[in-house]
Amino acid sequence: MNYQPLIERWQGTEMNAWAERLPEQLAKGLSHQRYGDLARWLEALAALPNLEVGERTLNTSRVGATGTEALSVEAHDQLRQTLMGLHPWRKGPFELFDVHIDTEWRSDWKWERLAESIAPLTGRRVLDVGCGSGYHCWRMAGAGAREVIGIDPTPLFIVQFWALQKYLLQDHVWVVPAGIEDVPAALKAFDTVFSMGVLYHRRSPMDHLIELRDCLRPGGELVLETLVIEGEAGEVLVPEGRYARMGNVWFLPSCATLEGWLRKVGFVNPQVIDVSNTSTDEQRSTDWMTFHSLANFLDPEDPSKSIEGYPAPRRAIVTANAPGKWQPL
Numbered sequence: 001m002n003y004q005p006l007i008e009r010w011q012g013t014e015m016n017a018w019a020e021r022l023p024e025q026l027a028k029g030l031s032h033q034r035y036g037d038l039a040r041w042l043e044a045l046a047a048l049p050n051l052e053v054g055e056r057t058l059n060t061s062r063v064g065a066t067g068t069e070a071l072s073v074e075a076h077d078q079l080r081q082t083l084m085g086l087h088p089w090r091k092g093p094f095e096l097f098d099v100h101i102d103t104e105w106r107s108d109w110k111w112e113r114l115a116e117s118i119a120p121l122t123g124r125r126v127l128d129v130g131c132g133s134g135y136h137c138w139r140m141a142g143a144g145a146r147e148v149i150g151i152d153p154t155p156l157f158i159v160q161f162w163a164l165q166k167y168l169l170q171d172h173v174w175v176v177p178a179g180i181e182d183v184p185a186a187l188k189a190f191d192t193v194f195s196m197g198v199l200y201h202r203r204s205p206m207d208h209l210i211e212l213r214d215c216l217r218p219g220g221e222l223v224l225e226t227l228v229i230e231g232e233a234g235e236v237l238v239p240e241g242r243y244a245r246m247g248n249v250w251f252l253p254s255c256a257t258l259e260g261w262l263r264k265v266g267f268v269n270p271q272v273i274d275v276s277n278t279s280t281d282e283q284r285s286t287d288w289m290t291f292h293s294l295a296n297f298l299d300p301e302d303p304s305k306s307i308e309g310y311p312a313p314r315r316a317i318v319t320a321n322a323p324g325k326w327q328p329l
């Protein structure tokens with residue numbers, strides 16, 4: 001997990017402030033003292049076999065790599081077992097040398113819902129906040145982005161990213177162990193910023209939107225995906241306890257409320273590009289994520305409700321622009 005090339009790439013550019021902070025963030029975000037399982041995950045990473053890659057696919061549903069020739073049964077099993085050592089795999093799917101990593105989420109479905117409705121990523125510098133193991137980061141690179149930086153504070157996902165990167169070898173795709181609060185203030189360096197599945201985890205949604213705005217270059221595009229409720233402008237659900245078994249869920253606005261929040265903090269032209277109920281086909285337990293999943297988080301008598309009696313998960317994707325005129329890099 002060598003971040004030195006990224007630091008060198010950023011030095012002396014508009015990313016310099018982050019280059020200076022990154023060593024400290026890495027030490028904190030990948031600390032063996034804080035994360036007891038890290039040593040085991042790093043062992044799995046080191047045990048991945050060296051395999052010759054024939055083709056890499058970044059712009060299809062199953063992101064991954066194929067070999068120049070079929071793997072032996074033993075090599076296939078070794079790869080599968082080693083990758084299984086990084087359980088749970090939540091975001092995907094991936095396919096490495098015929099090993100299909102059937103993740104908890106069909107993240108490709110989310111990508112399909114937004115890909116045609118966002119500003120083309122060609123040549124853009126992109127930030128993906130809360131990127132997990134980086135599934136969407138590779139899709140962004142596959143769509144032509146010049147540089148993709150994912151951030152996620154969960155160290156297992158960082159190790160999963162490096163496991164995939166061993167075979168995908170993209171020098172313009174990085175996942176950094178950091179939260180949005182670790183991005184230097186007012187960086188204004190990204191052409192497109194994605195925040196998907198993060199806003200409802202933030203105690204202060206307005207502050208999150210402001211942080212996202214301040215990552216963007218003038219006129220840059222925000223792609224925001226979050227849980228919403230049906231309702232009018234001004235309506236918002238703040239679940240008192242858990243929501244769909246998640247403990248850290250704060251604000252679920254209606255789409256109209258969310259658009260109002262975006263305008264209030266200075267975004268222009270908010271557009272709802274998709275609203276979908278999450279199905280138990282999209283989020284489910286698999287061999288690669290054996291814990292409970294959405295089906296266990298819904299009311300067994302009435303799947304239109306969460307197990308706590310709130311409306312079942314429904315997600316909206318909204319785009320909006322930072323103020324100003326966007327110019328290509």
Ligand SMILES: Nc1ncnc2c1ncn2[C@@H]1O[C@H](C[S@+](CC[C@H]([NH3+])C(=O)[O-])CC(=O)[O-])[C@@H](O)[C@H]1O
Pocket residue numbers: 091105107110129130131132151152153154157178179180181195196197198201225
């Ligand atoms: N402060 C933080 N800053 C950044 N990320 C955070 C923070 N706190 C938690 N996360 C990370 O945000 C991700 C949220 S999942 C969305 C994944 C992907 N985007 C998806 O849209 O499929 C939720 C979902 O399943 O919807 C997790 O990987 C956390 O570690």
